[in-house]
Amino acid sequence: MNTHVPVRDTRFFGGMYVRADPPSREGCEPMVPEIIPALDWALEHPEGVSKVFLGYQRLCEILLGLQDQDLVIADAARAMYGSSGDQSSASHFTLREFLGVMTDQGREDLSVELSRLVNPEDDLYKRAMQGLMERLVSGHLLFGEGQAPMDGDSGSDSVIWGHTRVNNPTAMLHFLVCHFTERYVCQAFALGRVEVARGQEGAVQAMITGKDSVLNAMTETLLLWNAQCDQCGEFVDKRFDPMLPEILSMWRTPKRDGGLGWISDSGVHAFRYAAEEGCA
Numbered sequence: 001m002n003t004h005v006p007v008r009d010t011r012f013f014g015g016m017y018v019r020a021d022p023p024s025r026e027g028c029e030p031m032v033p034e035i036i037p038a039l040d041w042a043l044e045h046p047e048g049v050s051k052v053f054l055g056y057q058r059l060c061e062i063l064l065g066l067q068d069q070d071l072v073i074a075d076a077a078r079a080m081y082g083s084s085g086d087q088s089s090a091s092h093f094t095l096r097e098f099l100g101v102m103t104d105q106g107r108e109d110l111s112v113e114l115s116r117l118v119n120p121e122d123d124l125y126k127r128a129m130q131g132l133m134e135r136l137v138s139g140h141l142l143f144g145e146g147q148a149p150m151d152g153d154s155g156s157d158s159v160i161w162g163h164t165r166v167n168n169p170t171a172m173l174h175f176l177v178c179h180f181t182e183r184y185v186c187q188a189f190a191l192g193r194v195e196v197a198r199g200q201e202g203a204v205q206a207m208i209t210g211k212d213s214v215l216n217a218m219t220e221t222l223l224l225w226n227a228q229c230d231q232c233g234e235f236v237d238k239r240f241d242p243m244l245p246e247i248l249s250m251w252r253t254p255k256r257d258g259g260l261g262w263i264s265d266s267g268v269h270a271f272r273y274a275a276e277e278g279c280a
Contacts, residue, residue, distance in 0.1 A: 034163045034164055034166075035136070035163055035172055037172065041170065041173065048173075049173065053177060056178065057114060057117060059222060059225075060111075060181070061114075063095075063218065063221040064099075064114075066095070066099065071099070072278065073224060073271070074094075074095050075094075076274040076278070081266050093207065094216060098217035100197060101189075101196060103196070113185075113188045114185070123191065124184065124193065127190070128180060135159050135179075135183075136160050139159040139161030162260075168259070174247070181218075222263070226272075227272045227276075228275050
């Protein structure tokens with residue numbers, strides 16, 4: 001698998017082609033046809049790709065800086081609308097559980113790894129990209145066989161299939177960056193680059209072999225950030241995190257309207273209520 005074909009100022013999308021010579025795709029064999037519009041958009045808007053990556057790096061930075069008082073709010077909000085939110089997920093891993101698999105040093109380790117998210121020469125990038133592409137290809141094939149993937153089904157939960165439902169190139173870009181980030185985090189653990197808390201080895205292995213654990217943690221962090229900005233002022237003013245409102249909007253907008261549909265109004269309201277109670 002080709003994992004290093006630069007795309008102008010960003011090096012991420014090269015790994016998503018068997019062969020290509022950007023900015024031309026002549027002779028290219030797309031591995032996953034559904035993502036081609038997003039790759040074309042990325043070729044034309046490299047600064048947009050960088051902006052999206054920076055937004056998710058910021059979200060992960062907030063995630064890794066959360067304290068117990070923040071997790072208490074997230075726990076209360078989650079209890080109002082379901083174990084992993086009211087949207088379907090292949091994992092029941094929570095934000096608290098995700099942070100609990102690593103030590104304080106592990107948080108620092110992961111922060112360092114995430115600061116160099118796009119480095120095609122690193123084994124971590126290569127393994128994350130390979131894992132992402134294998135799961136995307138499997139989801140494409142599953143959909144091509146006429147099956148209807150769904151969360152909770154063992155066959156569907158072993159692949160990534162949401163790209164067969166996303167209909168907007170910008171939403172697909174967010175989708176790909178999110179899932180790459182999850183694979184990247186999981187491979188950071190797999191390569192021993194993150195210090196694991198005592199007794200959490202089994203949970204880490206389940207996270208590595210499964211999917212959506214990191215996305216669940218990112219979801220709760222995004223909802224918590226939004227709620228605390230509105231209610232408590234605990235985080236920096238939204239004006240200083242310009243990409244996070246855009247990410248929240250993308251996750252709240254239904255797929256039929258060009259978004260990802262990962263967050264519902266009930267989730268937003270639950271976190272706002274919990275934050276208001278916690279800040280009272």
